[in-house]
Amino acid sequence: TIKSALTYNTMNTYYEEKINKLLDLSINPLLSEKIAKEINPTFYNNLICCYATLKDSIHDDLDHYYRSLFNINHKDAHYSYSVIKYKQGLLIIYTNRTDTIDLKSGLMNFLDSMGFNTSNFIISLSSSHHHLNELGKAIKESIYTYASSLIDNTDFQDFDSLGLDKLLMPIRNEGWVLEYYNNFYEKISEYDAYSNTDFFNTLLDYIQYDGDLQLVAKKNFLHVNTIRYRIKKMKEILNIGESADSFHQLYVFVRLYHIYNNLLRFNDL
Structure with missing residues (x-):
C-alpha cells in the first residue's frame, strides 16, 4: 500500500543517514557504537556486512527483496540483523552472539533461510569483525568488495580475498596516490590526443x-609486434622503461583507473 511504502522509505532514509555517519572513520569508537545501536539496538558484537546488488538492475525487484527482509528489530537467541537500501543495493548487517561462529557461513545460511535468492545478486562481503564500533569499517569493506x-x-567475493585492492581502495584519494595516477593518465592521454x-x-x-601480447593482439585484430611496440612506447612515455617492476607499475595504474570508475557513486568513502 501507499502508506506502507511511505513507512519503508521514511525509515530507510533515517538509516541511510546513520550509515553515512558511520562511514566517517574519523568518528570515535564510542560514537560509532552508539550509532550502530541507533540502527538496531539488538545488534551483537560479532558482525559481518553484505552489500548485495541485483545483476539485472530492476528497481521494483530490489524493493521486493528489501521489504521481504525488512525487520529492523528482528532477533532470535543467536543472531540479529538489519537490511537497509543503500545507493543501488541492499546493505545487510548480520550479527551473532557467538564469538566462535563462522560469520560468513552464518550470514549465507540466514539469507537462505529467509528465501533470499543470492543467485540473482552480486554478493560482496566484508571481513568478520568482533566489536560493534567496527561496523562502519565493515560497511566500507563490503562496498570496496x-x-x-x-x-x-x-x-x-569477500574482502579478505581482494589482494592489492585491500590497500588501493582505502587510499585511492590520498595525495600521493592521486599524483601517481594523474601523472600516468595525463601522459598517455596527451600522447593519444597528439598522435x-x-x-x-x-x-x-x-x-x-x-601481459599476454598474443591475446591482446588477437582481441584488437592487430599484429603482435604492433602491440609489443605500443607497450614499449608507453613505458618510454611514462619513463619506467623495461625495469623489473614496470608491469607492476602499469598494473597499479590500471587498477586505480577501474577503482575510480567503479566507486564514483561512493565518492565519499
Missing part, C-alpha cells in the same frame, strides 16, 4: 590479459 567484483566480473593513437585502451587490454 562490490567495486572489486565489478572490475573482475565476479558474483561472490591520434589508442594506447590507453591497449594498456587496459594488456593488463586484463596479464
Whole structure:
C-alpha cells in the first residue's frame, strides 16, 4: 500500500543517514557504537556486512527483496540483523552472539533461510569483525568488495580475498596516490590526443590479459609486434622503461583507473 511504502522509505532514509555517519572513520569508537545501536539496538558484537546488488538492475525487484527482509528489530537467541537500501543495493548487517561462529557461513545460511535468492545478486562481503564500533569499517569493506567484483566480473567475493585492492581502495584519494595516477593518465592521454593513437585502451587490454601480447593482439585484430611496440612506447612515455617492476607499475595504474570508475557513486568513502 501507499502508506506502507511511505513507512519503508521514511525509515530507510533515517538509516541511510546513520550509515553515512558511520562511514566517517574519523568518528570515535564510542560514537560509532552508539550509532550502530541507533540502527538496531539488538545488534551483537560479532558482525559481518553484505552489500548485495541485483545483476539485472530492476528497481521494483530490489524493493521486493528489501521489504521481504525488512525487520529492523528482528532477533532470535543467536543472531540479529538489519537490511537497509543503500545507493543501488541492499546493505545487510548480520550479527551473532557467538564469538566462535563462522560469520560468513552464518550470514549465507540466514539469507537462505529467509528465501533470499543470492543467485540473482552480486554478493560482496566484508571481513568478520568482533566489536560493534567496527561496523562502519565493515560497511566500507563490503562496498570496496562490490567495486572489486565489478572490475573482475565476479558474483561472490569477500574482502579478505581482494589482494592489492585491500590497500588501493582505502587510499585511492590520498595525495600521493592521486599524483601517481594523474601523472600516468595525463601522459598517455596527451600522447593519444597528439598522435591520434589508442594506447590507453591497449594498456587496459594488456593488463586484463596479464601481459599476454598474443591475446591482446588477437582481441584488437592487430599484429603482435604492433602491440609489443605500443607497450614499449608507453613505458618510454611514462619513463619506467623495461625495469623489473614496470608491469607492476602499469598494473597499479590500471587498477586505480577501474577503482575510480567503479566507486564514483561512493565518492565519499
